[in-house]
Amino acid sequence: MEFLPLFHNLRGAQVLVVGGGEIALRKSRLLAEAGAVLRVVAPEIGAEVRELIERSGGEQILRGYTESDLNGCVLIIAATDDEPLNAQVSADARQRGVPVNVVDAPALCSVIFPAIVDRSPLVIAVSSGGDAPVLARLIRAKLETWIPPTYGHLAGLAARFRHQVKGLFPNVQQRRAFWEDVFQGPIADRQLAGQGAEAERLLRAKIDGDAPPTTGEVYLVGAGPGDPDLLTFRALRLMQQADVVLYDRLVAPAILDLCRRDADRVYVGKQRADHALPQDQINQQLVDLAKQGKRVVRLKGGDPFIFGRGGEEIEELAAHGIPFQVVPGITAASGCAAYAGIPLTHRDHAQSVRFVTGHLKNGSTDLPWKDLVSPSQTLVLYMGLIGLPVICEQLIKHGRSADTPAALIQQGTTVNQRVFTGTLANLPQLVAEHEVHAPTLVIVGEVVKLREKLAWFEGAQGTV
């Protein structure tokens, strides 16, 4: 190991920064965040650095560096583009045995800055010992996506109760078991979901020895339209926690594969008219599983609240007092439009967009036609294939031009995406000609023309 990672408490300590430009600014910012008192020496010092110095209660020295500037400093940073000067600062600091960092010159450093993931009080440092800083930064970016921003609050919660728990369990093993339970169970779930007060209440109850809640929880998770890359961080985290996953037909296998390996998977798939499980039985199953103490992910295509019957499911959960979270997902309209190169609104062509279902509860396609024919409104039809001939006919009949551009997007955002464009007049014909099948989204409006203008081609968004 070339460098030993240590975390330096700089609160109230004097740190010398030699240099007053852009590089000095970056380092000064970090140092100020850690509570250091900045002493900056340089013939010229930028306004932002000056502001940081002032806020840190430090001092600026507007001249060239001299050895005595090191007096009283616990850490030295050389951040100039003058190599001999940087080398001199490094040598002086080493002579005094004070840690020194020279920006972009690992050989002159006794300490180096890692790439940092800051979830204070939780801080993660990644270093390549100066050999491959870009790699360290990429690893940092991965960690950033993997560790939700609210993790810091979880650590904060633990900090507030640390002493109390220590008093309760003098035995270190018991204490460890206690905290493992907290960090992996419903208390952490609540805190990470932003329900800090509830997390604290549960933690207090646990400390007081109250029986833990035996009910599980249901996560209604939007899995997006198909491409696993479109999942949210929260969706992924909950998918990797859940004991059981209930999923339907629209959820791509590649997404299901991201669930915890040993989670039970239950297919409750819905095909138009051919429901694997009627909705009330799905609702009941969610309630039953949660009552058994399970953490249940109800994985839904797109967004749970857009033609996803998410509302009905949480109504049932609420009626039974089952805790739940709803995680939004990218709905088919957003996903398909982006991957097909069709902006849903456009200042010149569409000032509004309307999401419409082509399949009504009573099985009919009885839509409010008069509201759907404005030429400056984009229509997005979900579940519109079966009723398409009627829909096109009625739109034309009620005044939307037969020439209105329209698109069919089958299995949008997936590697199997197919896009066909035409007009309101010939759309049903395109369906027959190309054997288009579900899931397919229909977009109607002038914006469809922009696809050609943007010279969009399949593969532009990673689809082939």
Ligand code: SAH
């Ligand atoms: N909750 C989902 C919609 C469910 S309704 C969402 O927010 O996207 C099911 C309809 O959504 C399908 O009939 C189809 O019209 C549309 N749909 C969902 N995923 C799609 C995809 N990947 N490509 C095209 N259409 C899709």
